[in-house]
Amino acid sequence: MDALQLLRDDHEKIRGLFNDIRHADSKELKREIFDKIKDDLDLHAHIEETVFYPAFADRDEFEEIIDESYDEHQEMTDLLEEIDETDIDDETLFDDDIEELAENFEYHVSKEEAEFFPIVGREMTASQLEDLGRLLDEARQKLAAA
Numbered sequence: 001m002d003a004l005q006l007l008r009d010d011h012e013k014i015r016g017l018f019n020d021i022r023h024a025d026s027k028e029l030k031r032e033i034f035d036k037i038k039d040d041l042d043l044h045a046h047i048e049e050t051v052f053y054p055a056f057a058d059r060d061e062f063e064e065i066i067d068e069s070y071d072e073h074q075e076m077t078d079l080l081e082e083i084d085e086t087d088i089d090d091e092t093l094f095d096d097d098i099e100e101l102a103e104n105f106e107y108h109v110s111k112e113e114a115e116f117f118p119i120v121g122r123e124m125t126a127s128q129l130e131d132l133g134r135l136l137d138e139a140r141q142k143l144a145a146a
Contacts, residue, residue, distance in 0.1 A: 002129035003052065004117050006136050010044045011109045018102040027088045034098065038080050041105070045073045047139045055132055056120070065116050072108040076101060 001009075014037065021033040053069060056062040079101045086094050124132070 001133045003132035006133045031088050047136045051135050051139045076104050
């Protein structure tokens with residue numbers, strides 16, 4: 001699978017989890033879905049930070065968006081840690097933090113898909129995108145197995 005499609009699929013999967021958590025009917029289910037969101041976001045950020053962004057780090061036209069992406073990932077990581085430590089019995093705080101995380105995620109993803117991905121798609125051949133996708137998938141599998 002090409003790298004851009006692999007990352008878009010991740011984005012859609014995580015969007016679906018945010019939708020699921022909004023409609024969860026118990027605290028226990030919310031916590032379970034949050035744990036999945038956290039795992040998926042951690043894994044997704046890891047493959048972007050260790051494989052995808054470094055593939056373009058030496059190109060000046062990507063410097064600003066990559067720097068911003070790292071900052072956005074850190075903001076989401078901080079929120080994930082905060083939510084992870086939040087008492088699920090404080091549902092209002094938990095739900096508010098989940099919404100903030102969802103908004104941060106959506107902002108990051110929409111910017112990435114609208115600004116970064118189109119340039120990558122124009123600059124790389126289909127074969128290069130497939131190779132990069134393979135590297136992303138290998139990094140995902142390696143981390144998931146650890």
